[in-house]
Amino acid sequence: MTDRKLLMIPGPIEFEPAVLEALARPTLSHVDPAFIASFGNALKMMREVWLCPNGQPFVVAGSGTLAMDMAGANLIEPGDKVLVLVTGYFGHRYAELLKRYGAEVTVLEAPLGDTVPLDEVERELAYGNFKLMTFTHVDTSTGVFVDPRPLAELAQRHGVLSILDGVCSIAGEEMRQEAWGIDVAVTASQKAIGVPPGLALMMVSPKAMDVWKQRKTPVGNYFCDWGLWLQVMQAYEEGRPSYFATPPINLIVGLEVSLKLMLSEGMENRSARHIAMADSFREAMRTLGLSFIPVREEVMAHTLSAPYYPEGVTGAQLLPAVSKNGVVIAGGLLPSIKDTYFRVGHMGMVNVEHIARTTIAITEALKP
Ligand SMILES: *Cc1c(COP(=O)(O)O)cnc(C)c1O
Numbered sequence: 017m018t019d020r021k022l023l024m025i026p027g028p029i030e031f032e033p034a035v036l037e038a039l040a041r042p043t044l045s046h047v048d049p050a051f052i053a054s055f056g057n058a059l060k061m062m063r064e065v066w067l068c069p070n071g072q073p074f075v076v077a078g079s080g081t082l083a084m085d086m087a088g089a090n091l092i093e094p095g096d097k098v099l100v101l102v103t104g105y106f107g108h109r110y111a112e113l114l115k116r117y118g119a120e121v122t123v124l125e126a127p128l129g130d131t132v133p134l135d136e137v138e139r140e141l142a143y144g145n146f147k148l149m150t151f152t153h154v155d156t157s158t159g160v161f162v163d164p165r166p167l168a169e170l171a172q173r174h175g176v177l178s179i180l181d182g183v184c185s186i187a188g189e190e191m192r193q194e195a196w197g198i199d200v201a202v203t204a205s206q207k208a209i210g211v212p213p214g215l216a217l218m219m220v221s222p223k224a225m226d227v228w229k230q231r232k233t234p235v236g237n238y239f240c241d242w243g244l245w246l247q248v249m250q251a252y253e254e255g256r257p258s259y260f261a262t263p264p265i266n267l268i269v270g271l272e273v274s275l276k277l278m279l280s281e282g283m284e285n286r287s288a289r290h291i292a293m294a295d296s297f298r299e300a301m302r303t304l305g306l307s308f309i310p311v312r313e314e315v316m317a318h319t320l321s322a323p324y325y326p327e328g329v330t331g332a333q334l335l336p337a338v339s340k341n342g343v344v345i346a347g348g349l350l351p352s353i354k355d356t357y358f359r360v361g362h363m364g365m366v367n368v369e370h371i372a373r374t375t376i377a378i379t380e381a382l383k384p
Contacts, residue, residue, distance in 0.1 A: 022344065024362065024370065025345060025346040025361050026319065026363070027156070027207035027213075029206065029366070030365055030366070031365070032277055035210060035211055035212075035274045036212075036270075038270045039211075043266055044269075046262055046265055052255055052256070053255065055075075055252040055263065055268050057272050058268060060253060065186070065187055065275060065278060066201055067194060067195065068193035068219045068221070070222055071220060071222075072219070074216075074217070075215055075217050076215070076261075076263075077215065077216070077261075077264040077267075080207070081109070082216040082240070084113060085113055085240060086216065089117055089236060089237040090240065091147075091148055092117040093117075093231060094119075096118070096120065096148065097122070097146045097148075098120070098147065098150065099141065099176070100114070100122070100124070100149075100150050100151075101124050101126070101137065101150065101152070103132070103155040103158060104349075105351075106157065107123075107152050107155065110152075114150075122140065127311075129158060129309045129310050129311040130310075130315060131162050134167075134170070137170055141170055141173075146174070148177045148179060149167070150178075151164070151180060151181070152181040153191065154182075154320070156359070157322075157350040159308065159309055159320050159321055160310050160315050161189070164191070164196055169197060171197075171199075172197045177199045178197070179202070180202070181202060182201045184320065186208060187203070187207075187208040188287065188318065188319040188363040188364070189290065189318055189319060193221070199221040199223055199224040201218065202217070202218040203218070205267060205270075205271065208363040209271070210365060211270045211271050215271060228242055247260075248260045290318040290362070290366070293318070293362045293367070294318035294319070297371050297374065297375065298316070301321065304378070306323040309322040319361065319362065320359055321359070321362065330355065331355060334378075335358065337381035338377045338378055341377035341380050342377060343373055345358055345359065
């Protein structure tokens with residue numbers, strides 16, 4: 017494995033050896049007592065990671081998009097009004113997804129590299145008769161960070177449910193779901209959660225569970241129906257076997273290991289480390305003369321950076337050169353500006369050595 021390159025994209029990321037080792041263990045039955053204990057532990061630890069002691073966790077096989085889909089499928093009934101805040105590619109995805117369930121979607125799109133002004137959000141919430149609002153904690157296409165606190169507070173004040181797309185933030189950026197009043201916070205295993213791709217994860221507030229229970233129409237997506245999964249999650253937490261659809265056993269065993277490591281680091285230490293790594297990487301990029309898509313320090317994510325290519329350099333030149341130096345980084349994602357910037361993920365187990373290797377690989381690649 018010595019020639020393996022360092023994976024510094026915004027997911028999948030570098031994974032802890034202990035997590036990979038857990039994945040390689042022989043697969044247990046989904047009703048094996050050892051697996052039931054692992055799954056139950058993972059669900060309990062999720063409440064500590066999401067900081068949501070009264071939340072209902074769900075873990076199913078899938079990716080972040082499925083987690084977004086599951087939240088939408090269960091909370092939307094045809095004709096429901098939704099406000100979607102867009103700070104990049106994944107906000108547009110949420111708008112499209114919710115329309116499939118019959119939502120009437122209003123989109124508020126931020127200027128490139130910035131967030132939607134709070135007074136605009138408040139104006140919409142005051143008159144729009146919305147059931148739900150979604151926002152992206154960190155949009156992976158732009159590196160823009162949104163502060164969830166004032167948004168969740170506005171949503172609560174107007175009696176609107178909030179969904180946080182935390183796929184590129186949860187377990188990296190600080191996120192206190194219950195204290196901040198966020199109703200659903202979704203993510204995927206391969207980002208800051210630190211487990212290879214394949215798990216859709218979410219935490220649902222008691223209020224959002226009540227709204228789901230009061231639905232007048234059945235959930236329009238069979239696999240995603242919380243009603244079919246709730247008894248499974250409850251059973252595993254209580255140490256009983258249960259079945260709706262086969263869980264991804266090995267990934268869940270890996271999840272238990274990753275969450276344990278995370279909690280032993282401590283969530284505050286973990287988000288502080290992400291800030292330190294992001295700061296030192298960006299400092300290095302600024303030294304190279306690079307600037308970033310996010311227009312201000314306060315709207316810059318700590319889980320990834322999105323720098324513009326320097327004058328006269330293209331992705332077709334830079335990315336393979338960085339890769340030749342042993343580090344894999346990502347190109348642009350937002351269609352309108354795709355060829356003008358690149359993206360570097362620094363989340364999960366990221367450490368000073370990763371940042372140093374990445375900085376050197378980019379610096380060398382940019383030398384004439
Ligand atoms: C990666 C990502 C997604 C999509 O997740 P997949 O696992 O690729 O389906 C959604 N939202 C954000 C913010 C992401 O970073």
